[in-house]
Amino acid sequence: MTLDQKLMTFHQKQQRIGIFDSGVGGLTVLRELYRQLPNESILYFGDTARLPYGTKTPAEILQFVREIINWMLQQDVKMIMMACNTSSALALETVRAEFNIPILGIILPGARAAVKHGRRIGVIATPATAASNAYRRAILEVDSTLQVWQVGCPEFVPLIEQNRIHDPYTTIVAREYLAPLLQQGIDTLIYGCTHYPHLEPVVCTILPRTVKSIDPAVHLVASAAQELELMGLHNCSPLLPTQFCVSGCPQHFAQLSLQWLGFTPIVEKVVLPALLNQPVPLKSMHSDI
Ligand code: DGL
Helix, strand or coil, rough: CCHHHHHHHHHHHHCCCCEEEECHHHHHHHHHHHCCCCCCCEEEEHHHHCCCCCCHHHHHHHHHHHHHHHHHCCCCCEEECCCCCCHHHHHHHHHHCCCCCECCCHHHHHHHHHHHCCCCCEECCCHHHHHHHHHHHHHHHHHHHHEEEECCCHHHHHHHHHCCCCCHHHHHHHHHHHHHHHHHCCCEEECCCCCCCHHHHHHHHHHCCCCEEEEEEHHHHHHHHHHHHCCCCCCCCCCCCCCCEEEECHHHHHHHHHHHHCCCCEEECCCCCCCCCCCCCCCCCCCCC
């Protein structure tokens, strides 16, 4: 390796990992990054001005995701993780073919983890993710004898973003969403939206003990760790503090995040440049989890 190549690799290792979601859902992935990859520096983006994603059309989601990836490339990240099931379900394949950076989605790691645990798998997800059938397809690809039920839960994300997790109404809604899955006798429940693990204190009062819950964030981060190892891009230098950016109100995001982060983050507002008349970069290296 020449000196130039060594310097280049050193720079790449130090670059941040970009992760994004519509809002605070991605914090469930961020906390796993802190746990499993404590040496990596992170750029977090929450598209809070446009949440929820789960009731948007596939075309809208693709447009949002392209804008976010373009912006993250300008921030010089070394890898992008979709900390959002809706984006992974509706845009991952397209943007992987378009952009020259490793982009990891959350559906496949979550589906593979569930297959290891159960045969009757329930998925709670946003309406868009449930309608896309992404979890069912990913699970049945691994084992076509398994049974999968997906329920769209449109009220969950607004309730979480309004900090109403401990509101009794949230428990009523959760019982309604989980009832059809429990009637099917599921043995495994996938949190098919990164916001939903924040509802664990509510869900665990409803789920029988025999049902194993799967948080795909854990498995997405494990895949990212493997990918970084394969590419030789693990960071070994001093950490940069996590950079938090949102498209909506920074104060709201900072206050809401405190309960999950244990600290109040410094949050910047960014305005994403719209993609109109902007060429989408062409690809090609990508990862294949
Ligand atoms: N947390 C995201 C997901 O995993 C998006 C939720 C939303 O904004 O509807 O799907």
